[in-house]
Amino acid sequence: MASKSLFYLNTLFILLLSIFCLKSSSSSLLDTETDYTRWVSWNVHNHQKRAMLRAKSTNQAPGADGKLVLDDKLRQAEMNSVRVNVSQDGTGDFKTIGEAINSIPPYNTRRVIIAIKPGVYREKIFIPRTLPFLTFLGDWSEPPTITGNDTASVSGNDGKPLRTYQSATVAVDANYFVAINMKFENTAPHVIGTRQGQAVALRISGTKAAFYNCSFYGDQDTLYDHKGLHYFNNCFIQGSVDFIFGSGRSFYENCHLNSIAKKVASLTAQKRSNSSLASGFSFKDSTITGSGLIYLGRAWGDYSRVVFSYTYMDKIVLPQGWNDWGDQRRDSRVYYGEYKCTGPGSNLTGRVTWARVLTDEEAGPFIGTYYVEGDTWLISP
Incomplete structure (x- = not known):
């Protein structure tokens, strides 16, 4: 009899523990989603604030001809x-x-x-x-x-x-x-x-x-x-596996990205390793062509960040679009966004659930040279 009572107590304990773990897991997931939403909101408002400061600085810069003064x-x-x-x-x-x-x-x-x-x-x-x-x-x-x-x-x-x-x-x-x-x-x-x-x-x-x-x-x-702030304009970049990779904070404008993959590969492997880093790749007005089947990016870092805007994507882009490099914990941490892209590879129907279709506000911080603070260091070639 005592043995049977002990069995019921153990069963009840396991049941309560399972419910507690499930609630904790749900709570943790909710906290993660809340933190993520807060970051997106902060990123938008931070961009708007910096834009206002840039406009103010431009108006006050003597002889700047509509541009900020180069750093000393x-x-x-x-x-x-x-x-x-x-x-x-x-x-x-x-x-x-x-x-x-x-x-x-x-x-x-x-x-x-x-x-x-x-x-x-x-x-x-x-x-x-x-x-x-x-x-x-x-x-x-x-x-x-x-x-x-x-x-x-x-x-x-x-x-x-x-x-x-x-x-x-x-x-x-x-x-x-x-x-x-x-x-x-x-x-x-x-x-x-x-x-x-x-x-x-x-x-x-x-x-x-x-x-x-x-x-x-x-x-x-x-x-x-x-690493560092980088700007690429009208460039041709060719490769197969992770052919653009690193921890840089870079803006690629009007670039042609050409895959020579034989099977399945990845275009980018961005390594943003923590949420406080300002790194990430932004591609605007670019073209993706070539051979094989490719992911737009795979998460080399836990907080990998890549955005494609106004970019033509050929059919070589896999429907899933993005890859977490086999670590599902990254799904709630990476920032993979697409904004007003075109071409057969831009079809969002089969995209992974953790990719983002950016709104106008969310895309704003990524679609200008201000993304790499270029106002004070980019010079005419």
Whole structure:
């Protein structure tokens, strides 16, 4: 009899515990949704507040001609710009890009325009933090190509694998970098099923960097948008697996994103690792084409953030649109938004439930160069 009573007590305890856990889970989910809604509301109001401050600053800036005044460091650098020429035939100041970079004294404080003649430059380029204000200027009709084929598995000088970070053909740690009419390339192919095949064409780790009419060719991990404020205008970016990735806060405007995936891959892998980071990728007036089937993005970071606005999406975009990288906890944390996109791949019918169709207000913070605070550092190419 005592045994039977004990059985009923245990059963009752388990039942009460299950109800408590269910309520706690529902409460936790509700709290998460509430926090998420609060963040969206805060983001909209913060954007509106900053817009008002920008308008006020513009009206008060003497001689600004409708634009905010450049930050002091950049203004000083632009006033004292110099130009050097690189040509492989010996008619310039230098034959290689590396030689031109090495000629610049450390802690440079003026804009150095490196005008690069057409050609294929087989160089591995690194621009350290001590060399800000550099510009690579190519020929519009025949852009020069900087090419390499390192992968994450290749051994460096120390005998250890380079890893993704050091596989880049061109790596920029310096701030205020600009590239105009350039091709950045990594020719290493991605072989499905192999590891450490990451092969970066360009890594940008400095802040306040801009790319105009540039092309980025690669396969796996083409463009490492590592960190900082970045602007890409009229650029062509090609790859297969995660071919735009990193923790940058970047605005891509009028860009062509071309997949060469053989099966299923992802266009972006944005790594926003906590809710307080202001990072994320925003694409506006762009085009998505190519081969294979692709997700618009997969969540490399728990709070990954990517927005596509006014973008044409071809049929290669998977109906689900987005991927949580196998971690369902990210579904309530990521910010994946679409706004007034077109094309067969923009059909929202099969989208994952945690993707967002943005309202006009919600899209507002992401559809201008103010998203990357460009008013004080973007200059005409």
